[in-house]
Amino acid sequence: MTTRTHRRADALSKEKIVEAAIAILDEGGEGALTFRALAARLATGSGAIYWHVADKGDLLAAATDTIITQALAGVALDLDPRQGIRALALRLFDAIDAHPWVGAQVSREPWQPAMLRIFEGIGGRLMALGVPERAWFDAWSALVNYIFGVAGQNAANARQHAPDTDRSAALAAIAARWARLDPIEYPFLRQLADPLRDHDDRDQFLAGLDLILAGIATVR
Amino acid sequence: MTTRTHRRADALSKEKIVEAAIAILDEGGEGALTFRALAARLATGSGAIYWHVADKGDLLAAATDTIITQALAGVALDLDPRQGIRALALRLFDAIDAHPWVGAQVSREPWQPAMLRIFEGIGGRLMALGVPERAWFDAWSALVNYIFGVAGQNAANARQHAPDTDRSAALAAIAARWARLDPIEYPFLRQLADPLRDHDDRDQFLAGLDLILAGIATVR
DNA sequence: AGAAGATTGGAACGACGTTCCATGGATATT
């Protein structure tokens, strides 16, 4: 009858497993999450974990949903539509910045409950923005593609470099290589070396978002 | 002295290995490329492959570079800048559509030689478009983020569904779910169900690109 | 011809995701 009184005080549960998985992912990145590491941290065996979780994909999906749900909690609803879209996008960006492994997962499974709330939040605000109905889908899809695309890119960047490699050092190395490119073949990239070295990912993300919003505003 | 006369007629070479890897990737997707499958197809052992290739990452990078280089071959240079950017982006989109595994790799290693040509191609055309210099980096970064972001998304979608699952069936399933969403909580997504079911990824990609270009055009 | 080096093929290693199963603790039944 009682479904929960069964269990010991320190019993396993999907929640506890997901919590431990998030901790491992945050500490060591995507590669660090193994059922062996998880079992060690929870002082149990992999078989016990499988009793609560279907497989690794299920675990990653649950972890991602947890993070996204937290990130979206309490996002202001009273902003004007344009600011609302920016706020929503920034919540997602910052969540992925803090937990880079979420970015990869978010591209892999974009139809999860928490994602729907983002999709709807953006779409609803587009309507409030006065975008003509025939342009809704194009505008929505451009924004969603951009936001989730950048998310995936950031995740890929984070996966590339070792957990604690200096980002600015890696960036400076690329900028230096660009500055040395053949001026005949690569006149533009040479000039981009400096801004590339000094740029802030978050600012660029917002700038791109604003350009799309400006483009959407031209549709009348 | 002669570096190539050494070898037997059917000798291994990085080119042959990459060629076989591309064939395996195209036939079976990312998961199908293993050193065992590769060794079997080339009738050799994994050790021999490692003599020519540093590791799996090296192999994937070389395969990606091959595809992107082919895709970019002969892209028209005489178009007006706006059409040039669209042509460049479409080449990349179509290449990833034909070889979905390229999408994941392209996000992972965006600093490869073939990528530089795309980066420069887009940047140079932005200059020709008359974008003011202070907006170059923002405009460039928005376009590149969008183009490569969508690339990654498409790759993720392809990885998700079994190699030959009907795309339209999967889409119809999601659309049906959206059509059944609570009208109070999800008024927008409900209306998006139909366009989602019928949309074409390539058209949406272009529509988003045009919105960004329209936004860039507002910067004066 | 023989030495030296380049290239090959496959065995072996450690780590992974997953499955299997013998065991234990809690509940329900007598």
Place this chain on the structure above:
DNA sequence: AATATCCATGGAACGTCGTTCCAATCTTCT
């Protein structure tokens, strides 16, 4: 109170992967 039932556990074992290692062979040079 004793027993049967079922949920839950922990760890051994399986098959696959990327990678390393090495003995055997093939090519070129002296």
